[in-house]
Amino acid sequence: MTRPGHAAPALRWLRRLGITVLAGFVLVTVFSFGYNAATAGRASAPAGLRFVTADGIRTRYRQWDGPGPPIVLVHGFAESADTFDPLGRALSKTRQVYALDLTGWGYSQRVGPYDAQHQAAQLLGFLDALHLGRPVLVGHSTGAAVVAEATLRDPRRVGGVVFLDGDALNIGAGSRFGGLRSGLVDPYRTTLLRLAIHSDRLIRSIYSANCGPSCPPLDAAGVRQWRRPFEVPGAERAIWQFTGLVGLPASRVAELADVPVPKAVVFGADDDVFDHSAPYTSATRIGAPAPTVIPGARHLSFISHPDAVAAAVSALPG
Numbered sequence: 001m002t003r004p005g006h007a008a009p010a011l012r013w014l015r016r017l018g019i020t021v022l023a024g025f026v027l028v029t030v031f032s033f034g035y036n037a038a039t040a041g042r043a044s045a046p047a048g049l050r051f052v053t054a055d056g057i058r059t060r061y062r063q064w065d066g067p068g069p070p071i072v073l074v075h076g077f078a079e080s081a082d083t084f085d086p087l088g089r090a091l092s093k094t095r096q097v098y099a100l101d102l103t104g105w106g107y108s109q110r111v112g113p114y115d116a117q118h119q120a121a122q123l124l125g126f127l128d129a130l131h132l133g134r135p136v137l138v139g140h141s142t143g144a145a146v147v148a149e150a151t152l153r154d155p156r157r158v159g160g161v162v163f164l165d166g167d168a169l170n171i172g173a174g175s176r177f178g179g180l181r182s183g184l185v186d187p188y189r190t191t192l193l194r195l196a197i198h199s200d201r202l203i204r205s206i207y208s209a210n211c212g213p214s215c216p217p218l219d220a221a222g223v224r225q226w227r228r229p230f231e232v233p234g235a236e237r238a239i240w241q242f243t244g245l246v247g248l249p250a251s252r253v254a255e256l257a258d259v260p261v262p263k264a265v266v267f268g269a270d271d272d273v274f275d276h277s278a279p280y281t282s283a284t285r286i287g288a289p290a291p292t293v294i295p296g297a298r299h300l301s302f303i304s305h306p307d308a309v310a311a312a313v314s315a316l317p318g
Helices: 004-038 081-091 116-129 143-153 173-182 188-197 200-211 220-230 235-241 250-258 278-286 306-314
Strands: 050-054 057-064 070-074 096-100 136-140 160-164 263-268 292-294
Touching (some): 050 116, 057 081, 057 116, 070 081, 070 116, 070 143, 081 096, 081 306, 096 116, 136 143, 143 160, 188 220, 188 235, 220 235, 250 278, 263 278, 263 306
Parallel strands (some): 070 096, 070 136, 136 160, 160 263, 263 292
Antiparallel strands (some): 050 057, 057 096
């Protein structure tokens, strides 16, 4: 039985703890509302961007002129066409190269749902809009699922498929982000998102972890390039509408094995987003030859080793 003399200090301690927690909650909430109001202004898209209507979506794209048949680069989660600049320049020595911003990312119009099926329709619409006949499609990371779905829908319009640091399966960054999204509410999730986007240190840290020591340092212009697409109107709302279903079931991806187009799998040897067996299991799953594994490269292999990736992609008939 608790003695009366001991109960009073315990109750006082609990009362103080409750007051401290409540005061902390109020302070965090006031800060969150104030910070969100102070950062409510949205950025405009850079001048001079190219756009085309693809499956009804105003789609931003980049183009690197070259002498050979076309290649279309499809970016992954939280990336844009600008991510491909080193690879685009390397490939343009021998090929005509295009890259688009998938809806939900970059500077393309935000039109949900933001999944592989919808983005594959956008990709096929992009091929129509630019009259690209049977290009090689290169999908990086979650972009591999978009490339796979587009090829399965209409293989006659595709000249080849390359999985670049991606296996097209419904796992990885998108699923983890979907869980984070469902666990946060406003105003706190908006505050956390904007604090992350406005942190140069965090952007450089993520870039460095995924790119590795072989990548060029991310200068101020590079930080702005990664940040700005998250600051344009509609970007935040689109991020919170992602379901996390950014890939395809394994059975759907395996259907590529029966599609008679050239295929290749290219991975960084030190890509720690995926298991080290992923390049080999992916190649077997889609009926591709043994994968190209680039020593010293991580998940952003096309930034750290653009010439090696370009050589592997260009080797695919197209």
